[in-house]
Amino acid sequence: MTDRRRLRELGQQMRVDAVRAADAAGSGHPTSSMSAADLMAVLANNYLRYDFDAPTAPGNDHLIFSKGHASPLLYALYKACGALSDEELLSYRQLGSRLEGHPTPRLPWVDVATGSLGQGLPIGVGIALAGRYLDQLPYRVWVLCGDSELTEGSVWEAVEYAGDTSLGNLIAILDINRLGQRGPTRHGWEVDAYRRRIAAFGWHTVEIDGHDIEAIDDAYAQAEATPDRPTAIIARTVKGAGVAAVADREGAHGKPLADAEAAIAELGGRRDLRIDVARPQIVPRPRRFPDSPLELPTYEVGDQVATRDAFGAAVTALGAARGDVVVLDGEVADSTRAQQFARAHPERFIECYIAEQQMVAAAVGLQARGWRPYATTFAAFLNRAYDFIRMAAIGRSTLVLVGSHAGVAIGRDGPSQMGLEDIAALRAIHGSVVLHPCDATSTAHLTAALAEHRGIGYLRTMRGETPVRYEAGDHFEIGGSRLLRSSAADRATVVAAGVTVVEAVRAADTLATEGVGVRVIDAYSVKPVDAPTLRTSAAETGHIVTVEDHWPEGGLGDAVLDVFADTRPAPRIMKLAVSGMPASASPREQLREAGIDADTIAAAVRAMLAQDEYATASRRG
């Protein structure tokens, strides 16, 4: 069999297997797989360097299906490479199967989860920049993109980033099959529309017929011969190619073929060709920076220090201690204080400019290569990357997000700059932890603790200064809390985090002068929240007031309510949170206007206790 004929046969085999997998599942996207089958056949047979027996080998190339719905093609490719059995292929989309509807890292050859479109290319950028600038290894990153997803802005963040940083190890393979889910794409087969745009961002571009084996081969050869720029292979393809009943037909997206048997016959029947994928070059170990003992910054109790400053100092110390820590910035490092890390460890500081989706995607790519990313911006602007964070959790990614400028306490900049929904959003990420320390010492410790967490970690820091409350030797952990005021006579517990700890302590001290004992818990770990301490305190004091610089929904208050859902006797709980839309004002005015300052807390405690006394008196009366 000539090489050309073999490659054509391989493409047909993958089409057949994609059709079979979707048919067995009763769902899936065979036509989206068929358009890219020839592109993948040539890639796997002639260019990919990968050791399927050693998925973590540092020299391995990376292959990302940004169009994750073409998973039948990916699994057909794995089968052709000898990694999957035909039996497992046919378990596609069944309960318990690793072959999910969209690829996830449950398969050892999948780096990251895809399926929310427009994410694979920015994540590929992250892996490519790890290879080029951090690992310093010669692997390449191949990303298969659909044409529909090229409308996502995140794709253009990636195109800009890769072009600007000359990521010659990144190759985007654009499957221009003209048809989206609903109907024709914006540019259809006007392949030059894509070429013009991408070339304007400094990429090398190649336009080809995506079913012409020689043209495909030549395009990959060009990409390999272009080490100084990323390459986009813009391939005109036919959706459903090879089966007349669905080829280039609208209405054939995302469903098995009506007559799979006839389709398989039209494609020339089943084959069992095997690709002997080239093993990667022998490469050195990926570069890692040296480790050393961790020396966290220390602070004098009573000093005024912003938690964002403590984060900056701590992550810099962490970077010295751990050679795998990298910091990403959304062009606000002066504000988040990631700047300090940038100065100390410039090779491990990654400026993503104001492109939060690309920032989080780069973090996902970096962690896939074993780095420990801390991605930093304002808490409010992490919202921009919420879908990437969601997908990172689905992909079992381990990364830390740091959101500064939390809450109304930032003051005059106004609500657009205030993170007020960040805790709700981040708590609702699977497997996340959410930390919101109130002082510099605890911030330093928790910055380091997050490096040990597997999954998505979130650290919420504040713009303004707060008093240092803890000694360097104090202990802080994910899931922990600290008792700040406590006596046997306490009649209420105030649960606070961040700036509201300052207010809560003030309120407790005021109430103490009135003879009312109030316990104060610094619930710096909002998820997981310290349920045992909360339960003990509730049992001993009966009343709980939660207070947070956040909207009332989904924040600290709700985390506390959740602890007591089924506890008997249940404490009475009052939630204080930001309920009205803030505007510009000084930090102190903001806290007062929002009803989360010391006076409001004290008033809330008094009201709760008075109600109870009235109720008791009534019962007695």
Added chain:
Amino acid sequence: MTDRRRLRELGQQMRVDAVRAADAAGSGHPTSSMSAADLMAVLANNYLRYDFDAPTAPGNDHLIFSKGHASPLLYALYKACGALSDEELLSYRQLGSRLEGHPTPRLPWVDVATGSLGQGLPIGVGIALAGRYLDQLPYRVWVLCGDSELTEGSVWEAVEYAGDTSLGNLIAILDINRLGQRGPTRHGWEVDAYRRRIAAFGWHTVEIDGHDIEAIDDAYAQAEATPDRPTAIIARTVKGAGVAAVADREGAHGKPLADAEAAIAELGGRRDLRIDVARPQIVPRPRRFPDSPLELPTYEVGDQVATRDAFGAAVTALGAARGDVVVLDGEVADSTRAQQFARAHPERFIECYIAEQQMVAAAVGLQARGWRPYATTFAAFLNRAYDFIRMAAIGRSTLVLVGSHAGVAIGRDGPSQMGLEDIAALRAIHGSVVLHPCDATSTAHLTAALAEHRGIGYLRTMRGETPVRYEAGDHFEIGGSRLLRSSAADRATVVAAGVTVVEAVRAADTLATEGVGVRVIDAYSVKPVDAPTLRTSAAETGHIVTVEDHWPEGGLGDAVLDVFADTRPAPRIMKLAVSGMPASASPREQLREAGIDADTIAAAVRAMLAQDEYATASRRG
């Protein structure tokens, strides 16, 4: 004074006023204002058509500061146009002032809130498309963008959309001042880098010196003379222009000038020039489509209908009844069933392709022009636009979001396609309502009810069929609920929404055969939740089980817990939600695996009651 000299003086006046405002506030962004002062002076004096006494006049141009931090310049412009007094200018960023740190529609001349970068241009696209295709009015939309924000993918979604739809009424004014917040921008003063990229998307581009009055004037004239394409004026400017101490200096971002008095002197001192802004042309009323009585679709109780189908039919009927309803799609209208609206009302259907940020931004722009947008995609993919939704709430926008394919119940496509955090995210939006109906009838009614809500409305629909449970004449409202099973002997209440209502009813029916009376509440309004009904039911049954197809954090369960935080006696509450990461499986398998199916609900009720009996027995014993 020659026109040229006057314009130069106007620019200096705005610089002076920007410096004064920031100085009075003790914060703000004067240098970011100074770079664009000449651009704005020429615009306001020679091109803008606006009646400051009639901000809602349909012929008015729209001016959006996408770089919202340049608010001192915007307010200086308003002052020069006679709309603001000098006294009010100096109230900048003070408690109670309308002049917030970033502009909001508390000022009648501001259409939308900005301050999260990269949003003004996509929102401007929405207003421009309203003008061109819906209102059919000759107003222009001028958007001032910073250079730093051009890294946001959302900007490129807008550039693509505007280029593709030939929005000649949109003019982007790019203030290329070379310096971002932290330091130099990616492209610095390489103005051609921006030109190449934007031109590739089909825009007319003009490169100018942004301090050359004649060049500026000529650029605007070119934009006016280019009605068939959007124009980008790419202006090379100097940040802090006019004051040597800050001009083109790093480290001068976002703070008042150190010596405001000297700066004002250097700028030539205070002036009081007045711009007599041209009134808009007399225009016809904006086009509106005719209204007619609402005839919602009706369904037979017991039929199996997907709520997404009911939404599609209802929004189509609503479109016939209300001429102001428009529907936006993220290229999944066949799945969300917005397709039905597209067929019936093609002029009011807006295809945004897979660009959810642009979709929500377009909705924000459309509602600013009085339209009632329903923006539709999968619930999971609304996450992509979360920051736009947050900002829409800050901008007091009124729009409806519809998220289909909620929860694990979608089945085999897997977690990337499942909305599982959408309720948490949307509940934490200020002033939002969150509705999740379980059947076709209630979906139809609530689709219509959302058109009456001011603020952000969210309708969560499902992929799979559920039984029609309600009669056409039944009543549903924001904040309401429905009792589906109820008797005097009920010992527990199950609170459910969407698909879990089906499971809850099944569980109640099973338990009834065991002699255990269980109440079932269809809590279709998750925010606001129907607190009175929940309280009554809790008082009567003592035990509550909440069950939702959503992560445990921030969803229906937390909404219910919130109701009982301070209620005495407190019911015992158990929350059932999706806790493990789902994979692919059939819908029924998914519900079982997630522990939110009828069997699990019934088991939970039995366990709660048994525990209570044991506790009671122990106390007696």
